[in-house]
Amino acid sequence: MSQRAERELKRVRRKLKKKNLKAVNVEAAGKSIRLSGSAGNWDERVRAGYIAAGHGFKGVINDITVDGITEPEMSLPLVSDEMLDGREFDAVIVGGGVVGCAIARELSKMNISIVILEKEADLAMQASGRNDGMIHPGFAASPGTKKAHYNIRGNRMYTELSKQLDFELKRPGSIILFKTAWYKLLLPIFKARCRKNGVEGSWRSLSAKEVRRVEPNVSPSQKGGFILPSAGIVSPYRVTIALAENAVENGAEVFLNTVVRDLESADGKITGVVTNRGTLRCGLVINAAGVWADKLAEMAGDRFFSIHGRKGTDAILDRSCAPLQRHIVGMPSLLGTKNSHSKGGGIVLCVEGNILLGPTAEEVPDREDYSTEPESFNNLLKQLYLNTRLNSSMIINYYSGVRAASWDEDFIIEPSEKVSNLIHVAAIQSPGLASAPAIAEDVAQMAVRALTSAGVRVLPRADFNPIRRGIPAVKDLTAEARTALIKEDPAYGEILCRCEEVSRGEIRDALLSKVPATTIDGVKRRVRAGAGRCHGGFCLPRVIQAMASELGVQVTDITKKGGDSAILIGETKEEAAREAAV
Amino acid sequence: MKQQYDKHRYDVVVIGSGPAGMAAAVSAADSGVSVCLAEREERMGGILKQCIHDGFGLIRFKEKLTGPEYAWRYEQMVRKRDIDFMGLTFLTGIEKRENDFKIAFVNPERGVFEIEAGSLVMAMGCRERSGRQIFLHGERPAGIFTAGQAQDFINLKGFMPGRRCVILGSGDIGLIMSRRLTLEGAEVLGVYEIGSAPSGLTRNIVQCLEDYNIPLHLETTVTEVHGKERVEGVTVCRVDENKKPIMETALFLACDSLILSVGLIPENDILAPLDVDIDSVTKGPSVNQRQETSVPGMFSCGNALHVSDLVDYVSESGHVAGKMAAARVLKREADSGQMVIKKAGILQYAVPQNISFPVNGQVPVFFRPSEASDHAEFIFRQGERVIHKKKLSWLKPSEMHRLELDLSKVRQDGPAVTFELKPEAVNE
Incomplete structure (x- = not known):
């Protein structure tokens, strides 16, 4: 170990002691720093993790245990078969989030075989489907970080991508509101950061009056602000699905309900990917496993970082609020606690017209903890003060997601140093959605290099088609176009979801698309049936029936989100028949 | 047709x-x-x-x-x-x-x-109203239904939403579904109502709950839903006078479905x-x-x-x-003018809200009290002039009242018209 590393370990030990974290052990583990021992509670464990970061190690591995808390294991699909056994792919992408799907799409420009393995019943089921859909302007990340670099590039790429892949992108811009006039002193710093990061658009400061002019319902407590016009919004799961569908159109395959159980290695190389559906042969593995990326790294014998889950809750307001807010706004507190690794939240807009509040930030042991609870929800409601005309009765839904954070708080995007055919794309938390297209470009290049050096001849596909058409949102068509479509296919004229005005035809399309919906939530994410104010109260029974008849399955087979989440548990009279038989 | x-x-x-x-x-x-x-x-x-x-x-x-x-x-x-x-x-x-x-x-x-x-x-x-509108928290499994959804599934489609059900809210559809689920062989663990009185009709309390021995728990609500994929249980909790849960009273109930009848x-x-x-x-x-x-x-x-x-x-x-x-x-x-009817006393609301002139004949007026009262008097007056009075008994916010009133006695040039529901003190 280098003298420098020794010195840094000592510094970390000292800091831990100062914070009274006496039962924590510190050691070097390869180029990383590893924490072990125990902490009194989860907060202490988190504190220790951050203390170990920023000391020049490649990564922080936090193996501290907390009495009374066992980190829940990853949830597993119910399926078990041999469907994939013996299949061989040049690139195996583990994780069907926005990053994995963007990489698949990028790689599908090449003449190689690609597969996405996703353990959930749909794509974008974890962080990629559980965020605020913001395409950040690239201001928040510190200059020089991977976050800043990829965010700026990715933000720019979205304009073209939204046209190619037929998803909606809006750029309402975001305004950082000033809580006190003192914030104006920070303007030179803001501007310097914009220049350093390369933030696009005509970012500028606004007086309180100017803010009121562009955002009439803004809180009267604001003392001016800083506007970043390049801030955009998308539907994050629609982007993910669009990327994957275009990859599929160009030859990639997607397997849902497929979890990687183990990796077989030989000579510093992964040779087999063991799943619940058989063992695949692979040229290369891309670790886009989100909150479980460190576990996948461990399977490959290359665990140099650890992921900790940071939960965030968002709330969604009724679409009828759309005219009340024009920009994304936040009023950050500069006096936030040192360990608050979130941009503080605020009001975000949704492409569908809803207004979104969020997100909160809370460290959680369960990386799949999607529950909501009153305390953080009530904190979330405080964001309502940013707009004088919004109130909590306008809320129609709320949800939580879990960020895949590393202790260094930056993305990990690099080929493995230990395994020649493994690329890590890990710790992709906010601004991961905004960054994904740019990350994918670089990762695709890394992948091509790795495959080429392994002797694979990688060439661009001559027939790559960058264009993907989504399911038409029939309600947004002109009357003429809508009528023409309905005359051709009357299913587009039968409205099943009244709140979001979704037709039977669109629901059917969701079930027949390139990466088809197989669940109620899958239909909702693709075409918004059940995403409105009645929360599926009226349409759920109709959507279930439409799904069952379209898919040729029993109504009782339809699940909310795969696994054991069947909506209905049997037919009426079944129980009576059973009792009569006994 | x-x-x-x-x-x-x-x-x-x-x-x-x-x-x-x-x-x-x-x-x-x-x-x-x-x-x-x-x-x-x-x-x-x-x-x-x-x-x-x-x-x-x-x-x-x-x-x-x-x-x-x-x-x-x-x-x-x-x-x-x-x-x-x-x-x-x-x-x-x-x-x-x-x-x-x-x-x-x-x-x-x-x-x-x-x-x-x-x-x-x-x-x-x-x-x-959905679970989101009452700020229901916890996990997000399948198995949470509104009472109307459950009714649609059972009565129109022939499928069971659950076999061990908790009903949150005591609206009429929830009460009716408690009985319906019981008749279909499901076990209804109880109806949990955050308020101090049921929000459904008395006849439904009797015919749908009491007749089937389904317990009604007032001032109690569901504070947390459990189950990652399908509902595995709910936490129920008594609430104080401000409807805040009293956490010491929290109780886990194993169930496979939660039926909402919350408005x-x-x-x-x-x-x-x-x-x-x-x-x-x-x-x-x-x-x-x-x-x-x-x-x-x-x-x-x-x-x-x-x-x-x-x-x-x-x-x-x-x-x-x-x-x-x-x-x-x-x-x-064309209408010759409009007058807003004022509300007074323990009147939650009354329909119609306005009078349009010219007026003729008897019209039905519907109203609900804002609080329960054994006896009250409905007073229809213009200014201090009482046009109609009616004594009523056993009023509850959950039960709507109907009266026929002769609005033609309202003078267009007169002072404000008021519907007042005045609770009466009763001597024991």
């Missing part, structure tokens, strides 16, 4: 063919005007189609009917008249013009099309672009005694106007709206 898709103009267009809309169409047609009845589902009847229990029509038909039977009677009345019914037809927009309305619809046969209407009756009914909201979202005055209590439009909204020529009735306890009242309000909508087309006489 004909299926007619070529007409572009009607005197009266009725939106929604539940018990209110069917009644409105019948009354409008009986006034001799052309009528179109638009319905987003395939068939008439609205929510009555899934209400297979009895107790409907005691006032209207002096008989105890099931929901489908009640709907069938009205459907026959519609079919006997010259009313154009458009099924599977979804309203997408309303434009108010100088003297009429232009209404946009979409349906599988015609695509997008427009119809002109002299006047419009809005009878869209109501929707159930109904009139469906008037389509009216938002027209700036119709909405009563902040009823969530329906503010109307005058003709059930005309603040937009002249637009009438409201049934549960879209205010949520009723009895279908009989829903139909009655439909008849009034239909008749008045037709009268507006036939006469076109």
